[in-house]
Amino acid sequence: MIPFNKPFLTGKETNYIQDAVLSGKISGNGVFTQKCQQYFENRYRFKKCLLTTSCTDALEMAAILANIEKDDEVIIPSYTFVSTALAFIRQGAKILFADSYSDNPNIDADKIEALITSKTKAIVPVHYAGVACDMDKIMELASKYNLIVIEDAAQAIDNYYIDKNGIKKALGSIGHMAAFSFHETKNIIAGEGGMLTINDEQFIDRAEVIWEKGTNRSKFFRGEIDKYGWVDTGSSFLPSEIVAAFLWAQIENIDFIQDKRKMLWNTYDVFFKKNQEKLKFTLTITPDYSTNNAHMYYIIFDNLDERTKAIQKLKDHGVLAVFHYISLHSSPFYISKHDGRELTNSDCFTDRLLRLPLFYELSIEQVEFISNLLK
């Protein structure tokens, strides 16, 4: 049986967890947390990183920091995970769902402006499959209408956007804030875990407070104030050192992990491109402004029926391939709140997109086996 995903362990996770446990400091914001945060800040030029218990939590922090309030409007692609919308729903916002491109599930940047009203507060682009959204266009709209951009970079660790001047910028370093996930299905994992990155300095101080239950505890531990107290809203958004220790073992191996994933991704892609005229599906297109972090290999069928047959055929040969999101605008929770606009591209990906197995321990032979079955 070839599973869809298998979490990769570097072998050092339990050593570092043991170090954390024996150090006697296992609650959050300790040595491992700070090592992880500094690594990401230095490597990807995020102004500030805060580890969180999940990407969902990082998005919730971002929604609080952006001061999203009742009846504010937030623009989000419909083809995304529930968490992208949930963080803003919890603040009482109204979600305006935007459609995807026809050849790529990312939010169609040319369809955003028509959705902006005087109530719009934020745009939340999702870098689906780790592939960059058109950030130049999105940031231009944000500055024109004074909106906050929060990147849902859950799948986008170690990937880059190439801007209109040819400058390479890490995803998660472009919007005012961004949220990453270290869930076991992502490239770099901690079981459950996430990270908020903050690139607009005005949010940094308050982010630390919201992260630590509304207290100024971080400042206290840096010796910047004499005592700490309750100064704002917040929650317990920080993970324990046990989670950060696990994550550190992954970070140390990030380049090995990424190289292997890219090699497998390319094996699929080269095989399919070579056999393109025999295929009953189309391949992913990575826009010129995005590099590839090999988070996901997906293919697009002509219709739901073809996809269902392919899933069954793969299953018959012991391969688990899975479809992905159901458009959020037509979900049971949101359908009555949606304004009725049709989002046909998003619905197409709901019916036609199929994700193939892609994980560190997958072998080239297995990729070739799966590719041949699909051919």
Ligand SMILES: *Cc1c(COP(=O)(O)O)cnc(C)c1O
């Ligand atoms: C995985 C994922 C999330 C949620 O991440 P968690 O860490 O599980 O909370 C949010 N958005 C997208 C696009 C994701 O892929």
